[in-house]
Amino acid sequence: MSQGVGVVGLYVRDQDEALQFYVGKLGFRVHTDSKNGDYRWLTVQHPDQPSFQLGLYKPGPPVLDAATAQTLSEIVAKGAMPPLVLVVDDCRVAYKRMHAVGVEFTQEPVSRYGSTDASFRDPSGNGWKMIEARKGAA
Amino acid sequence: MKFTSQDPELLRRLLRAKDRMDVASHEEWSVQRLARVSHVSQAHFARAFKEAFGVPPHRYLLTRRLERAKTLLRDTELSITDIAFQTGWKSLGTFGRIFRDVTGASPGELRAREKAASHQLDRVPACYLSAAHRPDLKIAVSEKRRLEARGKLKSTK
Numbered sequence: 001m002s003q004g005v006g007v008v009g010l011y012v013r014d015q016d017e018a019l020q021f022y023v024g025k026l027g028f029r030v031h032t033d034s035k036n037g038d039y040r041w042l043t044v045q046h047p048d049q050p051s052f053q054l055g056l057y058k059p060g061p062p063v064l065d066a067a068t069a070q071t072l073s074e075i076v077a078k079g080a081m082p083p084l085v086l087v088v089d090d091c092r093v094a095y096k097r098m099h100a101v102g103v104e105f106t107q108e109p110v111s112r113y114g115s116t117d118a119s120f121r122d123p124s125g126n127g128w129k130m131i132e133a134r135k136g137a138a
Numbered sequence: 139m140k141f142t143s144q145d146p147e148l149l150r151r152l153l154r155a156k157d158r159m160d161v162a163s164h165e166e167w168s169v170q171r172l173a174r175v176s177h178v179s180q181a182h183f184a185r186a187f188k189e190a191f192g193v194p195p196h197r198y199l200l201t202r203r204l205e206r207a208k209t210l211l212r213d214t215e216l217s218i219t220d221i222a223f224q225t226g227w228k229s230l231g232t233f234g235r236i237f238r239d240v241t242g243a244s245p246g247e248l249r250a251r252e253k254a255a256s257h258q259l260d261r262v263p264a265c266y267l268s269a270a271h272r273p274d275l276k277i278a279v280s281e282k283r284r285l286e287a288r289g290k291l292k293s294t295k
């Protein structure tokens with residue numbers, strides 16, 4: 001595939017902490033980690049999804065002024081950023097593995113509507129729904 | 139409305155209290171218990187929560203309970219009594235009254251209406267779908283009741 005969405009970014013409060021979380025706990029891989037002065041372009045990838053990068057950005061200068069960065073940091077910490085969905089083969093197995101390494105779950109796996117889902121947050125407050133892929137679903 | 143800046147680190151801890159109410163809205167959530175989850179003093183918790191999320195913690199809890207009750211009314215065959223107790227009310231009467239005050243319909247009426255309508259929403263993750271039916275409760279239930287009695291507030295479903 002050569003066309004499509006390549007990078008979608010999250011705001012995080014600390015890029016080292018986010019890296020440790022997404023790579024160390026969720027099993028993503030670093031795609032790019034490039035520093036330029038105060039600015040750090042950091043993206044990670046799900047191992048099964050080489051065409052997509054998840055950006056982990058800290059709001060702040062030089063891209064954003066301090067007041068805007070503060071507002072964004074508050075919004076992230078309140079969990080008010082848009083929903084994120086992680087699709088897994090087996091929600092309960094993934095939950096067990098992630099819970100064991102200290103991922104903050106906000107909802108344990110629940111089976112409903114023909115699937116199983118759980119919820120967790122990254123250290124910054126970004127909320128993920130983890131949904132078991134339905135067999136045969138598009 | 140006044141917007142003040144709050145420490146993101148505090149907000150992250152307040153979010154934890156909100157998350158806990160979200161996942162177990164049927165439980166009792168005293169200010170003491172919520173404050174403990176957030177590592178905030180009891181004296182500061184309610185104000186900090188309201189500042190962060192726009193509603194006092196117990197009104198937030200109420201909206202989550204009603205949201206869950208609506209979902210159960212729509213998606214299950216549970217009796218209204220069962221739904222009342224499963225969503226955290228201690229009395230069926232209180233549940234019915236508050237439900238009607240907030241949604242404008244009794245639990246039975248809402249169930250009948252929801253069942254009659256057909257939904258094409260099965261591609262929306264269930265929790266977000268449920269959130270779309272969360273009552274938007276900007277004022278206290280008692281105040282809403284008062285205003286409605288004076289005929290000054292249109293039914294906000």
